[in-house]
Amino acid sequence: MVIPVYRGAKTLPALVNELAEYLAGRTTPEGRRFAVVELVLAWDCGPDRSDLVIRELAAQHEWIRPVWLSRNFGQHAATVAGMTATDGDWIVTMDEDGQHDPRDIGRMLDRAFDQRATLVYASPINKPPHSLLRNIASWTVKTVFLRLLSPGPTVPFHSFRLVGGEQGRSVAAYMGPGVYLDVALGWVIARATTCPVHMRDEGRAASNYRTRQLLSHFWRLVLSSGTRPLRIVSGLGLLTAALGLVLAVWLVVERITGATSVQGWTSAIVAELVVGGVIMISLGVIAEYVGTAASMSMGKPLYVVVGDPYGTFLDENPRDD
Incomplete structure (x- = not known):
């Protein structure tokens, strides 16, 4: 105890x-x-x-x-x-x-x-x-x-x-x-x-x-929960990149059809959305590497060898607590 x-x-x-x-x-x-x-x-x-x-x-x-x-x-x-x-x-x-x-x-x-x-x-x-x-x-x-x-x-x-x-x-x-x-x-x-x-x-x-x-x-x-929070960030990065790509396509279509009258606005926003999505994905990949290094520094073992985990369950008289 x-x-x-x-x-x-x-x-x-x-x-x-x-x-x-x-x-x-x-x-x-x-x-x-x-x-x-x-x-x-x-x-x-x-x-x-x-x-x-x-x-x-x-x-x-x-x-x-x-x-x-x-x-x-x-x-x-x-x-x-x-x-x-x-x-x-x-x-x-x-x-x-x-x-x-x-x-x-x-x-x-x-x-x-x-x-x-x-x-x-x-x-x-x-x-x-x-x-x-x-x-x-x-x-x-x-x-x-x-x-x-x-x-x-x-x-x-x-x-x-x-x-x-x-x-x-x-x-x-x-x-x-x-x-x-x-x-x-x-x-x-x-x-x-x-x-x-x-x-x-x-x-x-x-x-x-x-x-x-x-x-x-x-x-x-x-x-100390490992890479799961980082994977959530990576998932948000992918979602942001996908939404950015869809929005960029929509803005290009609006520019072609003449719905946008401000010169240079479409290209600037499209570039920002695409580049921002790439940056978020890159940060997600980097975060995975950081998470792996953090797990190693925390002492997370690759494996742990123990005795028969259910052997004591077959023993009607366990020795102690």
Whole structure:
């Protein structure tokens, strides 16, 4: 399990106590045995004394493994850093604030096994404890991304997720800076799904991203989604060139029939339309090259080799989460 920690001094002890109950093993609603064998706490240099709490918890529990970041890199970076330190067959990522209920892990495992998926996102059935504007903005960003830009499985993503251990660690090892974690998971995950969950109240005052942070998250989604945005631009260039050619033919016909009386206007507009269309197509081709280079710099792998992806689905006693 991985928990990125930024401001968790008040909430971590109670959450760790909940997770400790899963060390001896639990049974999912459908009768599958699983156990939590490790907890990675990735400290992201938050403003409170979460580091002291992490040290105390690690000293008390040998199954807790701290990961210390040199500065504040953000939730996704801390999550990725924590994922690289895991060993389990499955990786569960949770928030530090107590909203995510550990009892849902068993249900997420059942959903993964039943649908033969290696990535399961929590799908909250109740509204998040944020402002209306924040919730609308979040829904809009995810909808636009999933319908237009997503390069992988088109399922709503969430910070409470269950992912195959090999796939998760491979993504964490290869992805470069500035890449959205869920976009990178889509590079290597063949099938993803969701699991309905009920979000609990936060164990502290609800945090809200500022407008600048929300825009930053959206822009990072766009930039890390590969060449699809560039292909949209290329498509617009082709459409513009085609419309320009049709309009140019129409203007030439008008000039021949005498409908246009201004000297030089037709030739200037035709030249602008044709040249503009060629420029847009050329920019689209250049954008494809830029997109390919960007994918390489992001660490997008050519392929990822893992064990039998469905072997664990035949095992009635998966070892851990």
